[in-house]
Amino acid sequence: MDNLVLCHPRVSSGQDPNQTIIVQCEVSQTIPSDHVLLKVDRFGFSANNVTYQALGEASHFRYFDFHHAPEAEGVSSKTHGVTPVWGFGTIIKSTHPKVHTGERVYGYFAPARYLVLPVSQDVNKYAFFVPRSHLPPDRRPYNQVTRCATDPLYDPSPTAEDLTMLYRPLFWTSFWCEDWLNSTDYKGGSTQILMSSASSKTAFCLAYLIRRRNSLQGSSRRVIGLTSMKNLAFTKRLGLYDDVFDYESFDTSLVGNLARGRWIYVDVAGNDGLNARVRDHFRVPGESELVTRIALGFTNVSPSTINPGLFASWDTGSEAPQGADPILEHFFMPEWLSVRKQQLSVSAITQMQKEAWTRLMSDCQTWGVSLRRVCGPSQVKAAYEEIVRRGLAPEDAFVWSLWGETAEIGSRAKL
Numbered sequence: 001m002d003n004l005v006l007c008h009p010r011v012s013s014g015q016d017p018n019q020t021i022i023v024q025c026e027v028s029q030t031i032p033s034d035h036v037l038l039k040v041d042r043f044g045f046s047a048n049n050v051t052y053q054a055l056g057e058a059s060h061f062r063y064f065d066f067h068h069a070p071e072a073e074g075v076s077s078k079t080h081g082v083t084p085v086w087g088f089g090t091i092i093k094s095t096h097p098k099v100h101t102g103e104r105v106y107g108y109f110a111p112a113r114y115l116v117l118p119v120s121q122d123v124n125k126y127a128f129f130v131p132r133s134h135l136p137p138d139r140r141p142y143n144q145v146t147r148c149a150t151d152p153l154y155d156p157s158p159t160a161e162d163l164t165m166l167y168r169p170l171f172w173t174s175f176w177c178e179d180w181l182n183s184t185d186y187k188g189g190s191t192q193i194l195m196s197s198a199s200s201k202t203a204f205c206l207a208y209l210i211r212r213r214n215s216l217q218g219s220s221r222r223v224i225g226l227t228s229m230k231n232l233a234f235t236k237r238l239g240l241y242d243d244v245f246d247y248e249s250f251d252t253s254l255v256g257n258l259a260r261g262r263w264i265y266v267d268v269a270g271n272d273g274l275n276a277r278v279r280d281h282f283r284v285p286g287e288s289e290l291v292t293r294i295a296l297g298f299t300n301v302s303p304s305t306i307n308p309g310l311f312a313s314w315d316t317g318s319e320a321p322q323g324a325d326p327i328l329e330h331f332f333m334p335e336w337l338s339v340r341k342q343q344l345s346v347s348a349i350t351q352m353q354k355e356a357w358t359r360l361m362s363d364c365q366t367w368g369v370s371l372r373r374v375c376g377p378s379q380v381k382a383a384y385e386e387i388v389r390r391g392l393a394p395e396d397a398f399v400w401s402l403w404g405e406t407a408e409i410g411s412r413a414k415l
């Protein structure tokens, strides 16, 4: 059977990492025991995936170590990486006794038509796992393949599947990040939360969850978003922030808004220059204090601008290297989730997530985000190249598939 896999040159290969290629290769129908062959139907694509690609070779993250590039002319796993995507698929062959042909599954797949995955022994009613002993144990959420038939969050309608691929990986980061902040009483009672890349789904879902916590607790934490000028109107329209400022002028806008008390800065952009300006802003003596900067994302880091020094503090854990920002903390969802799994029962976590997800699926309808389906290899390649040229617009929510072809990029459906 012919397979197609979207691959990118590794930065270490010296090639341009943006020169994406779709590799054609054979997939054998004879698979080893305890494996599945699945048809990847479609997958979401957002700045999150661009970050996976940019950090593909970063030693703390190793996103290129989840799926290997095929061996083909001019392509190998030494020179190329496969950027993981969250998607839906169908099992078309299984040699594992507890996983069955025809099952609909959701997981951390390769952007391909077909994918062969090994299956570990710990299969349960809800999920099976891909054994990846070469990666740290806290990567388990990425190794989980969810069985849709028993997934309490699954809705088989195509729009619900699309929303799942787009929001699930980001929303759970926002959800568990808010849970983590709340577990510290917002870092000792902070009342102002500043966020960069405020137009990104990860950031605005966090703003949405902080508002929700405010209403549950009767508290009045304010959330202030920073975004680029071109995304200012969208971010304001969301109605999830108390204030939104653009990157160029936020320094002056904040002066009059620098409320007293403790501030948290959640950094989703990962832009050194911006972060230095935010830090300088709070250096001015006054009654406001920046208590922490939380590194949550890297929307400003692209595969071609990756700076290895940027991740030095992730590799040294909580001990910041000399000269680095002393108040910097990292939030990495799998790490916090493994802590919460020690504290809460599985059913308590399932219930929390079900309630939050049901509310999200209703509330997200008003956020002005349009679904953009892109089908077929040449269209997907062109869509990726458009992202390299122009970045990702926050109002576009991409769902891609290497199956089929559409006459033009982007059949749009308003959510």
Ligand SMILES: NC(=O)c1ccc[n+]([C@@H]2O[C@H](COP(=O)([O-])OP(=O)(O)OC[C@H]3O[C@@H](n4cnc5c(N)ncnc54)[C@H](OP(=O)(O)O)[C@@H]3O)[C@@H](O)[C@H]2O)c1
Pocket (backbone or CB within 6 Å): 046, 047, 048, 049, 051, 052, 169, 170, 173, 196, 197, 198, 199, 200, 201, 202, 203, 226, 227, 228, 231, 268, 269, 295, 296, 297, 298, 299, 300, 301, 302, 331, 332, 333, 334, 390, 391, 392, 393, 394
């Ligand atoms: N820590 C974790 O566990 C975790 C989990 C999930 C996601 N994340 C991270 O959160 C970030 C946001 O992901 P998302 O999928 O939510 O994003 P998204 O919705 O696709 O965000 C789009 C936004 O990213 C910014 N952007 C897009 N292209 C850009 C470019 N070329 N240059 C500079 N900025 C660009 C713009 O925001 P502005 O104009 O507002 O800056 C744009 O509106 C990613 O870096 C992702 O890896 C982290």
